[in-house]
């Protein structure tokens with residue numbers, strides 16, 4: 001069933017709007033792919049193995065409570081940056097709760113293996129700032145409240161605008177009326193679910209699956225909306241006969 005009360009359809013839009021909407025949808029499409037790649041790169045490696053798994057999400061939000069961030073980094077992302085015997089000493093130090101009287105042994109190891117990236121300019125200065133190294137050696141509780149609040153509000157404000165415009169354009173498509181409503185609502189619902197799942201996972205790691213469903217849900221819905229909108233704006237089947245004649 002097509003909604004007959006609809007004001008206009010995508011195929012019949014004036015050319016400037018078609019160009020405007022197409023530009024927006026293409027950039028958003030590339031942006032979504034970049035977001036996917038970014039998730040793979042930042043969270044995907046959290047457990048030291050490539051590819052996004054439930055463990056990655058648990059490590060990112062709940063933390064790896066069997067050890068410290070330093071240990072997790074040395075057995076995961078940073079594994080390739082130090083020889084095994086150095087990693088072993090650093091992990092041992094972390095497990096001993098980072099005693100500062102051993103700093104004259106630990107400092108030089110960090111200096112040799114880590115300082116070329118983790119220097120003063122890096123924001124994670126492991127050598128000059130002993131406190132940074134010591135803090136990282138404490139048990140990893142995952143994302144902090146401050147961090148989660150910050151990322152949550154940025155996501156909610158920012159992403160809802162993307163969905164507003166994608167849905168706005170898609171609302172003008174010729175589409176089954178019920179499915180159109182479902183598709184327009186889906187990203188918003190999944191966005192809330194996604195953010196909610198981070199907080200739930202922070203406390204209960206069992207909720208990590210919800211994070212994966214959340215991201216998948218709104219990617220799928222926006223992909224359908226973007227493709228449908230682009231097709232109906234440019235394929236002759238949906239074009240306006242009057243417009244072509246003029």
Ligand code: HEC
Pocket residue numbers: 042069070073074077078081082090110113114115116117118124126136
């Ligand atoms: C080749 C550059 C490079 C070297 C060498 C390096 N790191 Fe890193 N390290 C990075 C980058 C880049 C990040 C942040 C990116 C990320 O989180 O994926 C990082 C992040 C970290 C983190 C934070 C991880 C987290 O989950 O927040 C720790 C801890 C860390 N490194 C420890 C070390 C230690 C210890 C060494 C020395 C054995 C080391 N790194 C050597 C580049 C390096």
